[in-house]
Amino acid sequence: MKTLQLKAGKDKAVKQHHPWVFSGALETIKQTPDQGEIVRLINSKNEFLAYGYFNKLSKIAVRAIEWVEELEVDDQWWKGKIKASIDRRQNLLTSTDTNSFRLIYSEADGLPGLIVDKYADYLVMQVLTVGTEVRKQLIASYLFELLKPTGIYERSDATARSLEGLKASNGLLIGKEPQEFTEITENGLKFVVNIADGQKSGYFLDQRNTRKRVSDYANGLNVLDCFCYAGGFTLNARKAGAKSVTSVDSSALAIDMVRRNHQANGIDYSENELVKGDSNATLRRFQEENRNFDLIILDPPKLAPSRSAVDRALRAYKDLNLQALKILKSGGLLATFSCSGGVELNMLKQAVAWAALDAGKEVQFIEQFGHPEDHPILASFPESEYLKGVMCRIV
Incomplete structure (x- = not known):
């Protein structure tokens, strides 16, 4: 096994079990390991730190995977x-x-x-x-x-x-x-998943618990589900007794899946409630049509793929929530989310606060959402946290 040495003062994160070792933290490599080869990491004092696998093409040169020296990574x-x-x-x-x-x-x-x-x-x-x-x-x-x-x-x-x-x-x-x-089952509901061509790995499993929790508010309400994809929030809201649900997504495949998922569960729906279109543009069109809703769900795709994109993303989150607040009834509820790892919960709440100010509305944060148990957040790797959301009420 090849040994790679870290520069003096660059071993703190590894000692704390953070798995990323950047190329700049390594001393000059005398014998370059093969791609993916398991290597032994030591500090500047030649003390063992961890085992990991190597990549000469990535800024993250080593991904540490084992901190017990006696264990063989076979x-x-x-x-x-x-x-x-x-x-x-x-x-x-x-x-x-x-x-x-x-x-x-x-x-x-x-x-x-x-x-x-x-x-x-x-x-x-x-x-x-x-x-x-x-x-x-x-x-x-x-x-x-x-x-x-x-x-x-x-x-x-x-x-x-x-x-x-x-x-x-x-x-x-x-x-x-x-x-x-x-066909899969989630929260007692049936959904069809396109494994080969659907978004991510076919479906958004990380919102399972949140879909159920948001639906607890939906009984008797007129609901708008933006960026609905396969209709996870939509179907949970209908099951919970929503008066109506309007589902919006720019993807024809997504709208077809929402249709299929209604049919799979034997739930009636109106074709007029399935809107193929950009969610931002649809929110603005609903303003022009003087349409209002009791509960609006905003679950957009990742708007900040990197730290450098956070400021731009926050402006986009602010505008999106502003358009939603404009068509939300007094006393209405807004469930709004971010799946951008670089956008922290307090940043999302600030974007909503700015949106409420511009909309001339007073908003309460009444509940916060995060990862389900199958998407754990490792204490030594805070980057594993990306999903956050809040339930807001107009007062």
Whole structure:
């Protein structure tokens, strides 16, 4: 095993079990490891720090994965880490009303760059780092052995792969090809998921608990669900007894999935309530039409892909919430979210406060939302937290 040494004063984060080691923290490498090769990290005093895997093409040169020197990072180590992550989801694996959730959440589960989502009897893998790329068939074989899914499909098409020097990679790894739509169950509701072509790994599993919680407010209300995608908030609101739900998304595939999901659950809907269009433009059109709602849900895509984009994103969040507040009835509720890791909860709340000021409305924050239990936030890796939201009331 090759040993890489950190410069003096650059070992603090590794000692605190943060997994990222940037190339600038390393002393000159005398013998360059292969891509994805396991290396031994030491500090300037030649003391052991951690084992990790190497990438010469990334700014993050080493992803630390093991801090116990006596443990060998071999094939059985990988199997043990995968099994441990699965075991932590036993409450979800035995659930009777939800069969789809995240099994492995990258650094937060000690496996940087590996995301595995369960959709009924299928698993979807996202492989985002070189260290997991060179072992993805091994990882897939262990997942298949442990869970016996119908198939394991790879959806490694995130832009983060390019930062690792990797190209997009999609396709079947083990088992049977998924059909165009796979039916899953979430909170007792049925949803169809397009594993091969849907957004992310096919569906937004991270909002499972929040969809249920927001629906608790929906009984008897006229609801607007913007950026609705497959209709997760929409269907939960209808199940909870909403008077009406208008669902908006710019994707024709998304609107078709909302339609299919109503039908899968035997829930009546009006085609006039399914709006294919830009959510920002639709909010402005509803202002012109003097349409008002009791509950508005804003769950936009990531607006700040990097720290440098945060200021621009906050302006976009502020404008989006402003347009929503303008058509929200007095006493109405606004559930608004950000999935941008660089946008902190207090920043989102500030954007809403600015929007309320410009709208001439007084707003209370009555509830805060975050990750479900299958998307844990590792204490030593705060970057694993990205999803946040608030429920607001106009007073």
